[in-house]
Amino acid sequence: MLKKIEYTEQQKKLALYAKALGHPARISILEKLTLSSCCYSGDIAEEIPIARSTLSQHLKELKISGLIQGEIEPPKIKYCINHKNWNTAKKLFAEIFK
Amino acid sequence: MLKKIEYTEQQKKLALYAKALGHPARISILEKLTLSSCCYSGDIAEEIPIARSTLSQHLKELKISGLIQGEIEPPKIKYCINHKNWNTAKKLFAEIFK
DNA sequence: TTTATATTTCGCAAAAATACGAAATGAATT
DNA sequence: AATTCATTTCGTATTTTTGCGAAATATAAA
Numbered sequence: 001m002l003k004k005i006e007y008t009e010q011q012k013k014l015a016l017y018a019k020a021l022g023h024p025a026r027i028s029i030l031e032k033l034t035l036s037s038c039c040y041s042g043d044i045a046e047e048i049p050i051a052r053s054t055l056s057q058h059l060k061e062l063k064i065s066g067l068i069q070g071e072i073e074p075p076k077i078k079y080c081i082n083h084k085n086w087n088t089a090k091k092l093f094a095e096i097f098k
Numbered sequence: 099m100l101k102k103i104e105y106t107e108q109q110k111k112l113a114l115y116a117k118a119l120g121h122p123a124r125i126s127i128l129e130k131l132t133l134s135s136c137c138y139s140g141d142i143a144e145e146i147p148i149a150r151s152t153l154s155q156h157l158k159e160l161k162i163s164g165l166i167q168g169e170i171e172p173p174k175i176k177y178c179i180n181h182k183n184w185n186t187a188k189k190l191f192a193e194i195f196k
Numbered sequence: 197t198t199t200a201t202a203t204t205t206c207g208c209a210a211a212a213a214t215a216c217g218a219a220a221t222g223a224a225t226t
Numbered sequence: 227a228a229t230t231c232a233t234t235t236c237g238t239a240t241t242t243t244t245g246c247g248a249a250a251t252a253t254a255a256a
Contacts (some may be wrong), residue, residue: 005145008120011129014206015122021194023244024105031109041203047103054245061243074253075202086165088196092117096119096129097188121214139233152215152232159213172223173232 017089020065023029025050025058030081033068038080039072109191115187118163123148123156124181129165136178138171 003004007015021027028048032039041059045052059079062068066085116137117152119125130137133141139157149166157177160166164183 007126007146011122011125015125017116017121018116018125019120020116022113022120024113025118027109027113027194034194040202045203049104050244051246053202053205053247055243060186060204065212073254075200079230086195087106088139093191096125096132097184097191123214128233143233149213149216151217151235152231158234170222173230175233188211 010092013088014092016065017067017092020062020067023058025055026062029058029062029079031057033079033081038078040058040076040078042076044079099109108190111148111186112190114163115165115183115190118165119159123153124160127153127160127177128158128165131177131179137174138176140174142177 003087013026022028029044032044032047041052041055045055048055050058059068063070066082067089068079069082071080077096101113119128123146127142130142130145139150140152142157143153146153148156157166157168161168165187166177167180169178
């Protein structure tokens with residue numbers, strides 16, 4: 001059997017970022033964060049038609065993907081774009097659409 | 099209960115395209131199609147570490163998303179980028195990463 | 197110390213995605 | 227008419243995603 005070529009790290013990384021963008025709630029969150037630099041979970045909850053616990057899950061996924069980061073600011077949590085990874089993602093998308 | 103704002107069509111569309119890009123096999127397929135304009139399923143199969151039936155499913159998903167299109171050229175099927183939708187996707191990604 | 201606030205985790209259910217091999221399809225060749 | 231070829235569809239299994247409400251957590255305020 002012929003050995004198939006594995007996916008490259010770049011392909012895997014781009015797929016990961018794309019997956020993170022693959023839900024309208026998460027697009028909505030990211031748009032809000034890019035426009036207002038930082039937000040609290042509650043501010044986002046008011047604009048998105050899902051339960052707070054579900055929103056929390058989406059935020060967690062975005063955090064795991066690396067696209068956002070959260071800072072505790074009791075009793076709230078401030079979420080921001082992780083600019084380092086955001087730029088990496090930006091470059092990867094720009095490349096495939098070049 | 100406060101009526102929550104629904105997702106916009108743009109958000110839904112971007113999420114859809116992102117979801118289509120959300121798997122390394124599909125990234126791999128799209129890269130190949132953008133570089134060589136058109137390909138047969140068999141050509142792609144040789145480069146990707148998945149079964150042909152699984153590849154077929156990924157091609158179907160990409161077709162449903164609108165990013166690619168297939169033309170029958172017996173006994174093969176020629177797949178190409180759907181440039182109209184590809185450009186729409188490009189713009190939507192460029193916008194969110196702006 | 198009790199209460200209020202903001203958010204997350206838990207437990208669960210339903211739906212969707214991923215993957216495979218076997219069988220089916222449809223056209224061209226022998 | 228039977229065979230070959232490229233590809234898809236089917237049947238099935240496993241895993242992941244999405245969603246909710248209830249309960250838990252952690253801090254600040256009364």
